[in-house]
Amino acid sequence: MSDDRDASFTALLEYVEDELAFATSHYNDSYLDRRISSRMRRTQTDTYDEYFDLLCEDADEQEALLDSMSINVTGFFRNPDVWAGIREVLRSLSAATDTVRIWSAACADGREPYSLSMLAHADPGIDEAGVTILGTDISTPALETARSGVYEESRTVDLDDQLDFLDDYREYVDVDGRRYEIGTEVKQNVRLERHDLINDEPKSGFDLVVCRNLFIYIDNAYKEPMLRTISRSLRPEGYLVIGKAETIPPNLKSAFSVRDARLRIYQRESADAEGEASTGRVDTSSGF
Ligand SMILES: C[S@@+](CC[C@H](N)C(=O)[O-])C[C@H]1O[C@@H](n2cnc3c(N)ncnc32)[C@H](O)[C@@H]1O
Incomplete structure (x- = not known):
């Protein structure tokens, strides 16, 4: 310029x-x-x-x-290969513990947390009764759509194709023409609230944080504090999934071990690079 x-x-x-x-x-x-x-x-x-x-x-x-x-592009089961990796993570968490706490951070209109919930319901290797999902976003209109759980198919949005990741998504979604409504049992595992990853406090005790396709838009100066907020919200050895085109900032690389480099699946180290005491305490204020 x-x-x-x-x-x-x-x-x-x-x-x-x-x-x-x-x-x-x-x-x-x-x-x-x-x-x-x-x-x-x-x-x-x-x-x-x-x-x-x-x-x-x-x-x-x-x-x-x-x-x-406002960056609101999203979808159900966006990047299906990543969702195959998320399924493996959920299976191993579900086998190891009775309660699996997941945070879908920057969840846009809710299709990501509902994908997590549907996957938990559909996969026999995951006990959906123990799975709780917190979906957060900075955008209030996006959260309103998420709370309604109603999505409209359009010329550019093929919901049937997005949901095809599941063998029979109609068990979980009520389809009426172009209107897709998430079923009550899928919604029951999901709680939604507003949270700003730059300015709000970290959470704590999550087994898995999914935060995808936000860092690509964010100024470099804010990426690290955002990732730090997320890292602190994970329990030791909790999993992190970021977007396929995203990377962990250099200063935070040692806080995570790589589980799948291509799918961008990481695991928080027990004692992270900041030398913080990791309590693994569960933040009961989230309601889960
Ligand atoms: C491209 S969408 C990604 C949605 C979903 N994670 C996915 O991968 O499909 C990015 C989302 O980040 C949200 N966002 C932007 N800035 C944010 C911030 N500071 N804290 C939390 N969410 C933010 C936007 O409102 C938007 O819904």
């Missing part, structure tokens, strides 16, 4: 952060630039300055930009 262009881009981001209350500083510039450039094409504005002027005076465009910046 030229200096002028750079200054205009920075001014635009400051406006979005200060006036529209979206924390642009948490995300990397290339991600933000892609979202803004896409809105510029839609609004036929050629420069950041021109788009900035439009944004200041048009409330609809403010809403459209905020909508496009």
Whole structure:
């Protein structure tokens, strides 16, 4: 970017952060630039300055930009090969302990925690009665959809294909035309709450944390504190699954051993690199 262009881009981001209350500083510039450039094409504005002027005076465009910046792409059983790995982790946890506590962090509209719950119900090697899943996200609208447990098929979203990972997903999902509603027994294992991985406190005592496809959008300065929050939330030897295109920041590598490098499945070391005492205490405030 030229200096002028750079200054205009920075001014635009400051406006979005200060006036529209979206924390642009948490995300990397290339991600933000892609979202803004896409809105510029839609609004036929050629420069950041021109788009900035439009944004200041048009409330609809403010809403459209905020909508496009929220990273909410998700799916049931996203990356099925990873889910085959998660199934193995759940089987081994279920064989070793009566209660398996899972945190689906940054769970978007709930399809990830519901995939975990359906898998627990469907697999005879996993005792679903002992499985509890906490789904959290920073986005309140995403959590509202998650709580409803209702998803609509569209031209671009093939729910039947996503759910095909299970032999017979219709045991767990009520399908009415294009409307897919998660069954009560699957919802019973899942609790949902708002949690910001950058600003909120860690949790504790989880056997498995699944936090996928968020770090790719996050500014490098925030990746490490986020991963630290997650690491502290795991009990010693608890499992971590991150996105297939994501990596553990160098300073935290020694806190985890690699279980499956390709599928990005890790296990927390008993005494992690920060030398923190690992109590494995269960945080009862989560309700599980
Ligand atoms: C691309 S989705 C990933 C959803 C799901 N984990 C998956 O892989 O399909 C990223 C999610 O991260 C959430 N998010 C963004 N910043 C966050 C933060 N600071 N704390 C918690 N969640 C955040 C977004 O609201 C969005 O729902």
